[in-house]
Amino acid sequence: MDALTDDELVARCKTELPYNVTAYRELLRRHEPLVYRSCLKMLGSVQDAEEACQDAFLQVFHKIGQFEGRSAFKTWLYRIVYNRCIESRRRDARRSENHAKLVEEITQDEIAREDPAMKNARTGKVHEVIAKMSGEDCRLVTLRYVSGLSLQEIADVLEIGLSATKMRLYRAQEKFKEIYNDLDTEEEAEEV
Amino acid sequence: MISDAQFLEQDAQILNIFKEEGSSLDSARVDSDAKRAPRDLTIEDLRRIDRIVQKAKFSVVAKHSISFLFKTVGVGVSELALAFIGATKSANLTTGSVKTEEHENDRADNE
Numbered sequence: 001m002d003a004l005t006d007d008e009l010v011a012r013c014k015t016e017l018p019y020n021v022t023a024y025r026e027l028l029r030r031h032e033p034l035v036y037r038s039c040l041k042m043l044g045s046v047q048d049a050e051e052a053c054q055d056a057f058l059q060v061f062h063k064i065g066q067f068e069g070r071s072a073f074k075t076w077l078y079r080i081v082y083n084r085c086i087e088s089r090r091r092d093a094r095r096s097e098n099h100a101k102l103v104e105e106i107t108q109d110e111i112a113r114e115d116p117a118m119k120n121a122r123t124g125k126v127h128e129v130i131a132k133m134s135g136e137d138c139r140l141v142t143l144r145y146v147s148g149l150s151l152q153e154i155a156d157v158l159e160i161g162l163s164a165t166k167m168r169l170y171r172a173q174e175k176f177k178e179i180y181n182d183l184d185t186e187e188e189a190e191e192v
Numbered sequence: 193m194i195s196d197a198q199f200l201e202q203d204a205q206i207l208n209i210f211k212e213e214g215s216s217l218d219s220a221r222v223d224s225d226a227k228r229a230p231r232d233l234t235i236e237d238l239r240r241i242d243r244i245v246q247k248a249k250f251s252v253v254a255k256h257s258i259s260f261l262f263k264t265v266g267v268g269v270s271e272l273a274l275a276f277i278g279a280t281k282s283a284n285l286t287t288g289s290v291k292t293e294e295h296e297n298d299r300a301d302n303e
Contacts, residue, residue: 024245025245
């Protein structure tokens with residue numbers, strides 16, 4: 001299975017699912033950890049990230065037969081993930097304040113239980129900056145620097161032109177730098 | 193309009209920030225055709241993957257069960273409806289023949 005490319009695995013999934021999940025499991029092993037970490041950055045909550053990630057891969061499971069291969073599997077996958085994260089954010093916005101507090105408490109419990117590498121991914125300065133960014137800026141920066149997508153791949157995920165993507169990403173980069181520098185200044189002021 | 197040079201410069205700067213913070217570890221590990229060896233996965237990763245596979249399998253079973261249930265209920269309802277229609281028709285026929293009989297008896301009485 002290791003030697004097969006994503007396209008070959010997708011082809012096997014199309015013929016073998018739902019009875020044989022070997023190829024699907026291999027796709028999960030290759031992509032799930034990074035997708036999960038990207039969701040974590042985009043949504044900022046372990047619970048929401050796991051839910052969005054699960055939903056995205058379940059959609060892949062049920063819709064892989066409809067994937068025509070006009071784009072790379074990775075692009076198709078991240079388009080699903082991106083849309084799931086937007087949906088999740090919208091749902092969050094509708095939640096009441098009390099419920100948000102409850103989720104925060106649960107999330108804090110989960111952070112205390114999670115492994116150190118994951119904890120580091122959630123608590124670093126970069127995470128703090130991303131958490132302070134607005135929805136789309138946050139998602140763009142995550143796709144580029146956490147998921148590792150190229151400019152063209154991001155354009156395909158967003159289904160917009162290359163120059164529009166470049167413009168949006170550039171603005172998101174500016175915002176990132178601005179918040180990052182502000183945090184630096186705050187830290188220096190605290191030290192003094 | 194942003195030039196490519198401007199964009200790439202800023203891109204490199206931010207990529208460096210992520211590298212310094214160790215957050216770009218993920219993107220460095222995986223490219224579009226990456227083949228992840230099992231050793232790259234943590235126990236938590238494997239658990240999440242197992243949960244997704246189980247949920248996917250369950251969703252197939254649930255989907256089939258629901259469609260089977262609907263089919264069974266659908267067949268049951270249509271058979272009941274047919275039986276009801278049949279019963280109504282036969283009741284109408286019986287009433288009709290009784291009425292004809294009564295009518296003929298009345299005619300015979302009058303004669």
